[in-house]
Amino acid sequence: MVLEPDAIEAICKAFDREECDTAGRRDALAECVGGLPTRSRELLAMRYEKGWSCEDISKQLLLSCDAVYQSLSRIRAKLAACVDWHMKSAEHQQLHGGSS
Amino acid sequence: MSTSEHGGPISEPIESWIDRYLDSGLSQNELECGGAQLVADPQFADRVVRACVFDILLEEHFAVVAAESSFSQVGRSQVLDDGAIAKTHRDPRSRMRRWSMVAALAASVLVMLFWFLPSRGAANAVAKELQRISQRTANAPDREFAIRVASQGTSRRKGRYPVLAEDTRPPKPSLDGAKLFVRGGRQFVLMRQMETEEWFITGSDRVSSWAIRPGSPVRVSDDLSRFDRDLPGHEHAVPLWNIDEDSSILLDAYYLSVEPASETMMKLIAVKRSKQSRGPFRFEIDYRADTGDIEYLRFYDMPYGPDHIPLLEMELVDSELHAPEFFSHQFHHEADRLVERE
Numbered sequence: 001m002v003l004e005p006d007a008i009e010a011i012c013k014a015f016d017r018e019e020c021d022t023a024g025r026r027d028a029l030a031e032c033v034g035g036l037p038t039r040s041r042e043l044l045a046m047r048y049e050k051g052w053s054c055e056d057i058s059k060q061l062l063l064s065c066d067a068v069y070q071s072l073s074r075i076r077a078k079l080a081a082c083v084d085w086h087m088k089s090a091e092h093q094q095l096h097g098g099s100s
Numbered sequence: 101m102s103t104s105e106h107g108g109p110i111s112e113p114i115e116s117w118i119d120r121y122l123d124s125g126l127s128q129n130e131l132e133c134g135g136a137q138l139v140a141d142p143q144f145a146d147r148v149v150r151a152c153v154f155d156i157l158l159e160e161h162f163a164v165v166a167a168e169s170s171f172s173q174v175g176r177s178q179v180l181d182d183g184a185i186a187k188t189h190r191d192p193r194s195r196m197r198r199w200s201m202v203a204a205l206a207a208s209v210l211v212m213l214f215w216f217l218p219s220r221g222a223a224n225a226v227a228k229e230l231q232r233i234s235q236r237t238a239n240a241p242d243r244e245f246a247i248r249v250a251s252q253g254t255s256r257r258k259g260r261y262p263v264l265a266e267d268t269r270p271p272k273p274s275l276d277g278a279k280l281f282v283r284g285g286r287q288f289v290l291m292r293q294m295e296t297e298e299w300f301i302t303g304s305d306r307v308s309s310w311a312i313r314p315g316s317p318v319r320v321s322d323d324l325s326r327f328d329r330d331l332p333g334h335e336h337a338v339p340l341w342n343i344d345e346d347s348s349i350l351l352d353a354y355y356l357s358v359e360p361a362s363e364t365m366m367k368l369i370a371v372k373r374s375k376q377s378r379g380p381f382r383f384e385i386d387y388r389a390d391t392g393d394i395e396y397l398r399f400y401d402m403p404y405g406p407d408h409i410p411l412l413e414m415e416l417v418d419s420e421l422h423a424p425e426f427f428s429h430q431f432h433h434e435a436d437r438l439v440e441r442e
Contacts, residue, residue: 014145029157047123049162054123065125073119080154 028086032079040075047072110137114144118151156355160371163381163401166410226356229368233385236392242283242426244418245397247332249276250411272330272405273300275412280331286324287427290331301432302327310429317438318429326442332399332412333380353379361386365395379403 033041046052046060054068061068110117110133117134120126126134138145273292281289289303298314309327310320321327350356354370361367368385381401387394397414425431429439 014142014149017146026157026161029161033161044158045162048158049166054125069120069123069125072123073115076119076154
């Protein structure tokens with residue numbers, strides 16, 4: 001199946017719109033992951049470090065696949081919020097420092 | 101099934117669709133529905149892009165954690181030169197890198213959703229840099245690289261990669277302290293010192309490839325790739341010394357980005373697209389901005405026989421021209437040594 005040119009353009013435009021401070025977000029992410037409960041970090045490590053599928057993780061943790069999906073989803077949402085908070089704090093600090 | 105009709109917009113919560121997309125939990129039909137919605141809803145496309153960026157950052161984070169953990173286990177974290185990994189992750193993001201990442205992510209999304217790779221200016225820019233490096237590599241004078249393994253290999257983690265026959269082979273001679281001599285993009289001599297302090301030498305002179313193991317007959321093959329697997333990056337067909345031959349392998353297997361490393365140097369960063377492919381998780385090539393000459397390479401989480409090497413570094417130490425026959429096996433052993441052809 002081939003994507004229509006207008007759909008390709010839509011994706012590319014979305015990437016163009018994405019103004020993401022990647023370096024800053026990496027640092028913030030490291031802090032946020034560090035603040036997670038051990039079990040959440042272990043789950044993320046299974047998914048992102050070991051590259052296990054949800055099925056592999058569910059077997060390891062004796063959970064259903066749905067439960068793994070939901071847990072990963074919750075953890076990612078929590079991390080995304082934490083990273084956003086860090087980024088906004090840094091931005092605020094920068095502005096505050098600049099005005100004083 | 102929470103989607104509507106075939107190819108129609110998704111009807112489940114967007115967050116749920118994106119999460120299942122990231123965790124490879126979508127059916128083909130659900131992927132197609134998402135594709136339709138990408139066209140119809142720019143905000144949805146924005147959210148998919150943001151989620152993909154975040155997912156890649158998470159992958160990178162855990163790769164770094166794993167590498168750092170390995171270093172600390174062997175008590176050699178100082179080898180990282182004040183945290184080489186951290187340094188590379190904190191380099192200021194240039195516009196070119198952003199564009200490259202954008203292109204890589206776009207490619208990822210489109211390949212997974214639509215089996216289609218778009219051509220964009222950013223992707224072309226990286227491909228051109230790759231081409232420039234490979235052309236320079238093919239025409240460069242003889243070069244010698246010193247290889248350093250920044251920490252010992254770790255056992256391949258269960259479940260991370262498919263098990264192949266070579267996983268059961270005995271450990272290979274260490275690459276730490278090895279010397280790699282390269283002529284053009286195809287000829288090489290790799291010298292690894294064994295525990296007995298004798299040298300295990302492999303190479304290729306474009307006519308044949310060969311291996312000289314102490315105490316064994318010299319093995320020679322017409323298959324030029326027969327003994328190149330131990331070249332860093334070459335295991336599992338990730339060609340770095342003959343990238344001019346098939347740079348599409350790199351482009352297909354890795355997200356590539358290019359950014360300035362200093363006033364005179366550029367850095368090409370490659371991060372593996374899929375954990376199922378078996379090359380190094382990430383590698384970096386530092387090259388001269390003006391000529392494209394490679395001066396430094398780093399390989400993170402690199403397969404090496406049954407092990408993974410958390411970090412391997414290669415540094416250009418010499419560009420001296422060697423004898424014409426230096427890359428032939430006869431140059432490296434006595435004339436009466438037994439030679440077996442394979």
